[in-house]
Amino acid sequence: MPHFPESRFITSSWQPHQFPPDEGAEVAFAGRSNAGKSSALNAIAGRKDLARTSKTPGRTQLINFFGLDGSQRLVDLPGYGFAKVPERIKDHWQELLSRYIEARDSLAGLVIVMDARRPMTDFDVQMLDWSGANGLATHILLTKADKLSRGEAMTVLKQVRAQVEGVATVQLFSAVAKTGVDEARREVLELLNKKEAGKSRAF
Numbered sequence: 089m090p091h092f093p094e095s096r097f098i099t100s101s102w103q104p105h106q107f108p109p110d111e112g113a114e115v116a117f118a119g120r121s122n123a124g125k126s127s128a129l130n131a132i133a134g135r136k137d138l139a140r141t142s143k144t145p146g147r148t149q150l151i152n153f154f155g156l157d158g159s160q161r162l163v164d165l166p167g168y169g170f171a172k173v174p175e176r177i178k179d180h181w182q183e184l185l186s187r188y189i190e191a192r193d194s195l196a197g198l199v200i201v202m203d204a205r206r207p208m209t210d211f212d213v214q215m216l217d218w219s220g221a222n223g224l225a226t227h228i229l230l231t232k233a234d235k236l237s238r239g240e241a242m243t244v245l246k247q248v249r250a251q252v253e254g255v256a257t258v259q260l261f262s263a264v265a266k267t268g269v270d271e272a273r274r275e276v277l278e279l280l281n282k283k284e285a286g287k288s289r290a291f
């Protein structure tokens with residue numbers, strides 16, 4: 089599988105007018121703060137430090153855009169479900185996320201990153217519904233699978249798969265053990281390539 093030696097940080101946006109030009113195709117990574125979004129994005133890009141990862145939850149408050157190559161991008165969305173921020177900041181995130189998800193033409197699909205030990209939280213389910221309501225293809229990464237035994241991981245995979253059947257695809261993932269990285273990269277590339285081939289949202 090190709091990695092992306094040419095991948096690079098494009099910009100961080102705090103306002104929709106700061107988004108890079110809405111052309112080509114991009115896949116966005118959503119999930120709770122600390123779920124492992126930035127680590128997953130780095131593993132998929134094959135670059136260690138592309139998106140900053142942090143042990144401090146909630147630090148990524150902006151929408152971060154990364155160029156893979158050509159006109160394809162990966163997008164690190166602000167984490168949701170982080171309690172320790174003022175209401176007005178939360179409102180701003182909500183607004184920024186809505187503007188992004190509902191209006192971004194080049195958005196090819198969403199990757200929802202969930203901690204395999206605590207998948208399908210209320211926020212995750214809301215995100216999944218929202219994604220579907222906007223006609224976006226959705227792929228779920230059950231990450232930190234290295235924290236579970238093989239048996240536990242398979243059980244979680246089966247359960248989540250049954251819950252989202254027909255709505256999203258699901259896989260196990262670990263940025264630490266590098267499990268499922270090729271599969272995730274394949275899914276992301278497929279979304280990007282389909283988008284560039286002219287397929288838009290389901291409706």
Ligand SMILES: Nc1nc2c(ncn2[C@@H]2O[C@H](COP(=O)(O)OP(=O)(O)O)[C@@H](O)[C@H]2O)c(=O)[nH]1
Binds near residue numbers: 122
């Ligand atoms: N064991 C394990 N830890 C991980 C994995 N992915 C991320 N982490 C850790 O989880 C924390 C949050 O990761 P980060 O990617 O910054 O999460 P984000 O807030 O969703 O972007 C960091 O301490 C990472 O090192 C993984 O696959 N396995």
Ligand SMILES: [Mg+2]
Binds near residue numbers: 127140142
């Ligand atoms: Mg992050």
